[in-house]
Amino acid sequence: MLEPSAAPARQNRPNSRQPPPSPPPIPRKVAYSIKEVRELIAISNSSIYKEIGEGWLRAVKRGNRTMILDADLQDWISRWPASRSSEQS
Secondary structure, eight states: OOOOOOOOOOOOOOSOOOOOOOOOOOOOOSEEEHHHHHHHHTOOHHHHHHHHHTTSSOOEEETTEEEEEHHHHHHHHHTSOSOHHHHHO
């Protein structure tokens, strides 16, 4: 006759749980369209073109598209004032 098999012995695990693995980094793009910059920063197209026209934000043309290089976008953002109160001082 067959005897019931014994349940596998459970291993004693420490109560501390390990954090889940972090997700892979999101790849950054090399360049962004005006629409993508608008969606990332939540400002209007006219504000973006104004910054380009005044020389604060560098843009390049590829065919009929205006593109903002990631390095130029990061540089532009890094030059934003910390707060409005610092502009008024």
